[in-house]
Amino acid sequence: MQKEIIIKVSPKEASSTESIKQIVASQLDIQISEIKAVRIVKRSIDARQRKVFVNLTLNIYIEESEPETKFEEIEYKNISEAPQAIVVGCGPAGLFAALRLIELGIRPIVVERGKNVRDRKKDTAQVSKNNVVNPESNYCFGEGGAGAYSDGKLYTRSKKRGNVDKILRIFCQYGASTDILIDAHPHIGTDKLPGIIERMRMQIEESGGEVHFETRMDKLIIKNNSVEGIETNTGKIFVGKVILATGHSARDVYSMLHEQKIKLEAKGFAIGVRVEHSSHLIDQIQYHNPEGRGEYLPAAEYNFVVQSAGRGVYSFCMCPGGVIVPIASNEKQVVVNGMSASNRGSKWSNSGIVVEIHPEDLPDYAKYEELCMMKFQEDIEELTWVKGGKTQTAPAQRLVDFVKNKKSDDLPNSSYSAGIVSSALHEWLPEFIRTRLQDAFLQIGKRYKGFLTNDAIIIAIESRTSSPVRITRDRESLEHFEIRGLYPCGEGAGYAGGIVSAAMDGERCAEALVERCSMVSSCL
Ligand SMILES: Cc1cc2nc3c(=O)[nH]c(=O)nc-3n(C[C@H](O)[C@H](O)[C@H](O)COP(=O)(O)OP(=O)(O)OC[C@H]3O[C@@H](n4cnc5c(N)ncnc54)[C@H](O)[C@@H]3O)c2cc1C
Structure with a gap:
C-alpha cells in the first residue's frame, strides 16, 4: 500500500531517514518494520517563526517496495534526415528549444557565438585574473548562456507558461540531482551546471542536430517579410526558420534588428x-x-x-x-x-x-x-x-x-x-x-x-536583471508581429527572466514553430 502524508519536523529529524520513519510510524499507528520505503516528494524550510521547521511531503510504501524510477526519461529520436530549423543562442532557451524540436521531429541547427562550456571557463577566469573581457566568450556568452556560470536556482514565478516539472526532469536526465524535483527552492550550482549542459548538447548532436560554436549570427535573411535564414561571421549561411534566443546582453543583435527595421519595444x-x-x-x-x-x-x-x-x-x-x-x-x-x-x-x-x-x-x-x-x-x-x-x-x-x-x-x-x-x-x-x-x-x-x-x-x-528591449511577437503564434518564421525567444526577447522560464519559452517557441509549419506546406 502507498500513502502520501505531510509532516513538519526539525532540521535534524529531516536529515535522517530513520527519524522520518519513526515519526511516520507513530503518525500512521503502524510498526516501523511495515514501512518498506519513504520517498520525499516535496521539501521546504519554514523559518517564519523562531523555531525552524522542515515540511516534508512523503510517499510511504507500506508492505510494498518503492518503484525504481524517480522520473520518466524522454527518448530523443534520430532526426538527422528531418527538415531543419535554426536556433540562435545556446542558453537555456536555445538548448531547450533544440531538444523540443528533436522531440517534435525537426532537426535543430544551433548557432552560438561563444565557445563550448569548458573552453569558456578559461575566458571567464581571465576577467578576474587579467581584466580581459572576451566579447564573444564571457559570463553571458557561450554554451549554456548566462545560466551556465550562475547560481543555478531553478524556481520561477511563471509557472503558467509551461511545464516546470518537465524542465527539471530534463535537467535530472542529464545529471542534476533528483533533489531538484522535491525542493521548494531547487538549485543546481555552478560546479554541476556545465557538465549537465554539455550532456544536453551531446544529446542534440547524437540525435542528428548540429551545434556550431564561435559562430555569430550577424544578419537575418528576410525576403517578403519572411525569414529565410541567417548570415554569420564565419561566412556560413544557414537556411531555415529562426528561433532567436540570444539573451539580454547581445546589444549588437538589438542594434542589427533595429537597423533591419524589425519591430522592437523599449522595456523597463x-x-x-x-x-x-x-x-x-x-x-x-x-x-x-x-x-x-x-x-x-x-x-x-x-x-x-x-x-x-x-x-x-x-x-x-x-x-x-x-x-x-x-x-x-x-x-x-x-x-x-x-x-x-x-x-x-x-x-x-x-x-x-x-x-x-x-x-x-x-x-x-x-x-x-x-x-x-x-x-x-x-x-x-x-x-x-x-x-x-x-x-x-x-x-x-x-x-x-x-x-x-x-x-x-x-x-x-x-x-x-x-x-x-x-x-x-x-x-x-x-x-x-x-x-x-x-x-x-x-x-x-x-x-x-x-x-x-x-x-x-x-x-x-x-544592471543585467532582464532585457532592456522586447522583440515583439504574437501572443498565440509566438511569431514576430511582422516577420514570418521569426520566433523571438527567452530572456533576450523579453519573455523570460531566469533559467527555467527561458527553458519553458524555448519549448513553447519550438512547439509554435512546428505547429505553424504543419499548417503551411513547404514551411521548413
Ligand atoms: C551570473 C548570473 C547568475 C544567474 N543566476 C541565475 C539563477 O541562479 N537562476 C536563474 O533562473 N537565472 C539566473 N541567471 C539568469 C539566467 O541565466 C538567464 O535568465 C537565462 O540564462 C536566460 O536564458 P536565455 O537562453 O534566454 O539567454 P542567455 O542565457 O543569455 O543565452 C543567450 C545565448 O545566445 C548567444 N548569442 C547572443 N548573440 C548571439 C549571436 N548574434 N549569434 C549567436 N549566438 C548569440 C549568447 O552567447 C548566449 O549563449 C543568472 C545570470 C547570470 C549572468
Whole structure:
C-alpha cells in the first residue's frame, strides 16, 4: 500500500531517514518494520517563526517496495534526415528549444557565438585574473548562456507558461540531482551546471542536430517579410526558420534588428547594486539563531520587496553561500551578478538590490527610441567602469556609509575576485535610483535586524536583471508581429527572466514553430 502524508519536523529529524520513519510510524499507528520505503516528494524550510521547521511531503510504501524510477526519461529520436530549423543562442532557451524540436521531429541547427562550456571557463577566469573581457566568450556568452556560470536556482514565478516539472526532469536526465524535483527552492550550482549542459548538447548532436560554436549570427535573411535564414561571421549561411534566443546582453543583435527595421519595444528593467554580507550573519538573521544555520540547515536565503517613491525595490538573484562575479560582456563595462556552488559553502551571501525603471524615467534617452533603455544600461555600465578605475575592479561602498552619504575610508573583504575600490556611489548613481536604494536599505534594515550594517558592502552595478528591449511577437503564434518564421525567444526577447522560464519559452517557441509549419506546406 502507498500513502502520501505531510509532516513538519526539525532540521535534524529531516536529515535522517530513520527519524522520518519513526515519526511516520507513530503518525500512521503502524510498526516501523511495515514501512518498506519513504520517498520525499516535496521539501521546504519554514523559518517564519523562531523555531525552524522542515515540511516534508512523503510517499510511504507500506508492505510494498518503492518503484525504481524517480522520473520518466524522454527518448530523443534520430532526426538527422528531418527538415531543419535554426536556433540562435545556446542558453537555456536555445538548448531547450533544440531538444523540443528533436522531440517534435525537426532537426535543430544551433548557432552560438561563444565557445563550448569548458573552453569558456578559461575566458571567464581571465576577467578576474587579467581584466580581459572576451566579447564573444564571457559570463553571458557561450554554451549554456548566462545560466551556465550562475547560481543555478531553478524556481520561477511563471509557472503558467509551461511545464516546470518537465524542465527539471530534463535537467535530472542529464545529471542534476533528483533533489531538484522535491525542493521548494531547487538549485543546481555552478560546479554541476556545465557538465549537465554539455550532456544536453551531446544529446542534440547524437540525435542528428548540429551545434556550431564561435559562430555569430550577424544578419537575418528576410525576403517578403519572411525569414529565410541567417548570415554569420564565419561566412556560413544557414537556411531555415529562426528561433532567436540570444539573451539580454547581445546589444549588437538589438542594434542589427533595429537597423533591419524589425519591430522592437523599449522595456523597463531593474537596476541597482549587489549587496554582500557574511553568510553567517544572514543565517543568524533568517534562522533567528545567534549560532547561525547549525549542522542541518542550508545557507539561508532572503527575498525582499519594498516600495519606494512609487517603485518596487527588490532583492534579485540572491546567492546564499555564493560569490559575486564580473559579468561584463565587453570592454569598458563593469557589471556584477552572483553565483554559488552546489554546496553553497562560501562565507558570503550576496544579492542584487534593484529598482524598477521605465522609459519615462529617462527623458534624455527618448531620442534613442526603442533602444533608449539599452543605451542607458550601456552608459551606466561604462560609468561604473570609469569609477572602478577602467579595469574590472568594481566601485564599492560600505552599506551604512552609502545610506549616510559618506565615502568609505576602507572596505571589508569581498568575494568579488576582480577586486573592489572605494567609491562614493551616493554621488554618482542617478538620483532616482540612489534615493530609492537608500530608502529600501533603511526599510529592510528595520524589518531584518542586523542587515543594515557597515560590515556589509554594496558593489556596482547590477544592471543585467532582464532585457532592456522586447522583440515583439504574437501572443498565440509566438511569431514576430511582422516577420514570418521569426520566433523571438527567452530572456533576450523579453519573455523570460531566469533559467527555467527561458527553458519553458524555448519549448513553447519550438512547439509554435512546428505547429505553424504543419499548417503551411513547404514551411521548413
Ligand atoms: C551570473 C548570473 C547568475 C544567474 N543566476 C541565475 C539563477 O541562479 N537562476 C536563474 O533562473 N537565472 C539566473 N541567471 C539568469 C539566467 O541565466 C538567464 O535568465 C537565462 O540564462 C536566460 O536564458 P536565455 O537562453 O534566454 O539567454 P542567455 O542565457 O543569455 O543565452 C543567450 C545565448 O545566445 C548567444 N548569442 C547572443 N548573440 C548571439 C549571436 N548574434 N549569434 C549567436 N549566438 C548569440 C549568447 O552567447 C548566449 O549563449 C543568472 C545570470 C547570470 C549572468
